[in-house]
Amino acid sequence: MIKLSNITKVFQQGTRTIQALNNVSLHVPAGQIYGVIGASGAGKSTLIRCVNLLERPTEGSVQVGGQELTTLSESELTKARRQIGMIFQHFNLLSSRTVFGNVALPLELDNTPKEEIKTPCNRTVGFGWSW
Numbered sequence: 001m002i003k004l005s006n007i008t009k010v011f012q013q014g015t016r017t018i019q020a021l022n023n024v025s026l027h028v029p030a031g032q033i034y035g036v037i038g039a040s041g042a043g044k045s046t047l048i049r050c051v052n053l054l055e056r057p058t059e060g061s062v063q064v065g066g067q068e069l070t071t072l073s074e075s076e077l078t079k080a081r082r083q084i085g086m087i088f089q090h091f092n093l094l095s096s097r098t099v100f101g102n103v104a105l106p107l108e109l110d111n112t113p114k115e116e117i118k119t120p121c122n123r124t125v126g127f128g129w130s131w
Helices: 044-051 074-081 099-109 114-126
Strands: 002-013 016-028 059-064
Touching (some): 002 044, 016 044, 044 059, 099 114
Antiparallel strands (some): 002 059
8 A cells, every 4th residue: 555645845956946746645555556647847756756755755644555654764764665666767677587587576686485476476467468
């Protein structure tokens, strides 16, 4: 579950103040997949970067899996991020690995047993694709 509540993000560029997000709330139930679309400069990337606190919101609450992230120390946040999977706009795949291998890599690096990797990766690789 992802829950963003009243997220505001303000950037300072010299004397200029840019409000990228203004009181945005979003709830993604566990097991659901959502997309964020909008015009260039609308704040999509800033919003997504707030989910795992790559950008810290100026105001608001970020919960992932029921855990409030904005109050965590850096070491606690590092541990929490290991449980959050993200695919960025400009991502790189490892050409030496299959699609399945690329999807499985984070689980392998987290020492997930092989028998626990197959089902979620097959489900992810097959999601939304028609071959």
